[in-house]
Amino acid sequence: MDRYLITGGAGFIGSNFIKYLFENNKDIKVINVDKLTYAGNLKNLQCIKNNDNYTFIQEDICNRNSLEEIFKFYKPNYIINFAAESHVDRSIESSEKFIKTNVLGTQVLLECSLKSKIKKFIQISTDEVYGSLESGFSTEESLLRPKNPYAASKASADLLVQSFYNTYGLPIIITRSSNNYGPHQHNEKLIPKIITNCLDRRKVPIYGRGTNVRDWIYVLDNCDAIKKVLNKGSIGEIYNISSNIEKRNIDLVKIIIKKIKEVLQNKGINTEGINEDLIKYVTDRKGHDKRYGINATKLKETLNWNITTQLESGLEKTINWYIDNNLY
Ligand SMILES: NC(=O)c1ccc[n+]([C@@H]2O[C@H](COP(=O)([O-])OP(=O)(O)OC[C@H]3O[C@@H](n4cnc5c(N)ncnc54)[C@H](O)[C@@H]3O)[C@@H](O)[C@H]2O)c1
Numbered sequence: 001m002d003r004y005l006i007t008g009g010a011g012f013i014g015s016n017f018i019k020y021l022f023e024n025n026k027d028i029k030v031i032n033v034d035k036l037t038y039a040g041n042l043k044n045l046q047c048i049k050n051n052d053n054y055t056f057i058q059e060d061i062c063n064r065n066s067l068e069e070i071f072k073f074y075k076p077n078y079i080i081n082f083a084a085e086s087h088v089d090r091s092i093e094s095s096e097k098f099i100k101t102n103v104l105g106t107q108v109l110l111e112c113s114l115k116s117k118i119k120k121f122i123q124i125s126t127d128e129v130y131g132s133l134e135s136g137f138s139t140e141e142s143l144l145r146p147k148n149p150y151a152a153s154k155a156s157a158d159l160l161v162q163s164f165y166n167t168y169g170l171p172i173i174i175t176r177s178s179n180n181y182g183p184h185q186h187n188e189k190l191i192p193k194i195i196t197n198c199l200d201r202r203k204v205p206i207y208g209r210g211t212n213v214r215d216w217i218y219v220l221d222n223c224d225a226i227k228k229v230l231n232k233g234s235i236g237e238i239y240n241i242s243s244n245i246e247k248r249n250i251d252l253v254k255i256i257i258k259k260i261k262e263v264l265q266n267k268g269i270n271t272e273g274i275n276e277d278l279i280k281y282v283t284d285r286k287g288h289d290k291r292y293g294i295n296a297t298k299l300k301e302t303l304n305w306n307i308t309t310q311l312e313s314g315l316e317k318t319i320n321w322y323i324d325n326n327l328y
Pocket of ligand 1: 035039180
């Protein structure tokens with residue numbers, strides 16, 4: 001039976017990925033190692049907590065002794081490293097935790113993996129490592145030009161992961177995805193903040209003039225891509241994951257406001273006060289990257305992957321989830 005050691009599995013993408021794994025595989029064991037920072041929430045995994053093939057361990061990936069014990073005891077075949085400090089704004093306030101978890105934590109996992117007989121180590125990275133692009137798209141060969149402390153910590157981790165492949169032959173693969181959205185995302189991130197503030201009739205803060213562009217992927221499309229990379233990806237490679245659905249932040253907010261009204265109307269709920277007057281422009285983020293754009297042709301052509309959820313339907317599912325879970 002394959003054994004998956006997943007770090008950061010109580011967070012947004014990690015929890016969606018664990019559920020996705022169990023839905024698509026019968027004979028697997030999952031060990032979820034998560035420190036449960038403010039971003040981790042075990043409610044995200046309520047539906048599988050009693051599954052005999054699932055184990056949760058509250059631990060910091062920087063804790064080498066504990067991680068060595070966990071590797072020795074559970075003997076995982078696959079390591080998927082989601083654990084990270086993930087919010088750019090927090091990294092601008094203070095980068096220390098970002099360096100510790102994202103870089104040193106990754107180093108601990110790599111060293112533990114070297115001592116174990118693992119089949120694959122998947123590092124979950126981000127399009128932010130390529131930095132801002134006015135136009136065009138970064139490929140896996142593009143230079144890394146991270147522009148904020150979060151992105152710099154992720155780029156550092158990527159280089160470390162690659163060095164373990166080149167130096168020791170550790171079977172690693174890196175995925176770099178664009179912005180994810182969907183159920184279970186923390187309210188501090190853009191889409192949940194827009195949804196929950198609108199539902200509450202609170203102002204929706206938008207940086208600058210809202211002209212920054214991001215590329216949005218529904219979280220389960222990312223999970224599907226990661227699973228394909230896990231099953232069939234080539235060792236030592238990097239795979240960009242993107243839907244190429246690009247939106248200016250201001251346009252995204254307007255789409256979401258319209259969608260929230262539609263969803264509420266369909267449920268027979270009052271939509272009074274939900275309109276574009278809720279948008280409030282605020283002082284721009286320091287060093288705010290203008291646009292990320294990545295080319296995911298390699299993943300599409302070699303692993304036959306594509307998205308199945310378009311923005312409109314993904315947003316509808318996400319809005320419904322926040323309403324149904326009373327998260328506003
Ligand atoms: N969310 C996105 O849009 C996006 C896009 C591209 C890449 N990524 C990457 O995907 C991964 C997951 O992102 P997310 O949005 O789910 O993040 P998240 O912030 O929702 O979850 C992170 C999880 O890691 C855990 N964690 C943090 N520090 C830890 C530590 N020292 N030891 C163990 N666990 C720790 C937290 O408790 C939390 O459960 C991250 O590596 C992030 O860089 C995210």
